Amino acid sequence: MNGSDFMGWNAIWLAIAIFVIICIFLGVRIVPQSEKHVVERFGRLTKVLGPGINFVVPFLDRIAHKVSVLERQLPTASQDAITTDNVLVKVETSVFYRVTEPEKTVYRIRDIDAAIATTVAGIVRSEIGKLELDQVQSNRSQLIERVREQVAMMVDDWGVEVTRAEILDVNLDEATRAAMLQQLNAERARRAQVTEAEGKKRAVELSADAELYAAEQQAKAKRVTAEAEAFATAVIAEAIKENGLEAAQYQVALKQVEAFEAVAKGAGKQTVILPAAALDAFGDAFKLLRGK
Incomplete structure (x- = not known):
């Protein structure tokens, strides 16, 4: 083997090695955790590569789409709606979603963000149109849940999952x-x-x-006074029954003494003129007192 042949074989082996390296480089695909890659072969969907190391056919397969599977937030949207009691309201909504099946997202819908925003707007108008204004304000959580369920069913064919659909505010016209x-x-x-x-x-x-209570207390006091007087009368009657006339004269004399004492205590009354009968009554009272 001469030198030219040796160099020719070396060139061939070198080309083969370079070809193998290129095949390995093109055939091995490393996909990040936050992405999925859609592979096409001759313009036709072949498979979807998940996170990690993947293998494709070099020169035949190509990565047509790199789709992020991170959760996304649509810009806050505002749309008008009319309640059943004919009140015009302006509703602000916010939607969060993530791609679960990228092959559906890239081949079935051109602009997924615009499609979801339009779907949410239509569903919000429809749901608010079933409620009165007071129900919209008081049952917002139930309204949000119904909107989320409707949106989830509508976007299922697009390979996305609506994680959150929020009604941020409901504004009224002036x-x-x-x-x-x-x-x-x-x-x-x-x-x-x-x-x-x-x-x-x-x-x-x-x-x-208060007046009823005062009247009850007065009646109670009168009843107590009456009971006391009745008791005193009963005692006097018993005394008269036992001692006869002397007990009666004694009680009369005491009453007369109390009466003259009250007259003597009056203002400007320093001299008291007593009739003879009163003096006799005092004498009888003193006799009775001494007798007691």
């Missing part, structure tokens, strides 16, 4: 807002009047309860 403000002020005034009336009613009830 005329409706002014009317609702007037209604709110009227309701506040009505509640204030009701509260004031209830307070006056309560005050009257408390005053009546």
Whole structure:
């Protein structure tokens, strides 16, 4: 083998080695964790490469699309909707989604973001059109859940998963807002009047309860006084029964003494003129006292 033949064989082996290196380089594909690669062969879908090391046929297969599987957020969108009670509202929505089947996403829809945004807008208008304004404001969580379910069913053929669909705000036009403000002020005034009336009613009830309590206490005091007087009368009657006339004269004399004592204590009364009968009564009383 001469030198020219040796150099020829070396060139061939070198070409073969370079070809093998190129085949290995083209046949081995490393896919990041956040992506999936769509492989085509002669313009036709062959397979989808997942994260990690993958092998393809060199010179025949090519990576046609590199699709991110990270969660994406659509720009905040605003659309008009009309409730069943004919109130125009402006709804702000936000949608989060991620691609689960990239082969569907790249071959079935051209602009996935615009498609999802349009779908969400239509579903939001449809769902709000079934509710009154008060229901939209009070049942927002249920409304969001229904919108999420509807969107999930609509975008299933596009190989995406809607992870979140939020209604950020529901705004009213100026005329409706002014009317609702007037209604709110009227309701506040009505509640204030009701509260004031209830307070006056309560005050009257408390005053009546106080008067009733005072009357009951007075009646109770009179009843106690009457019972005491009845008891005293019974004692006197028993004494008269036992001692006869002397006990009666004694009680009469005590009453006369108390009466003259009260007259003597009057203002400007320093001299008291007593009739003879009164002096006799005092004497009888003193006799009885000494007798006791």
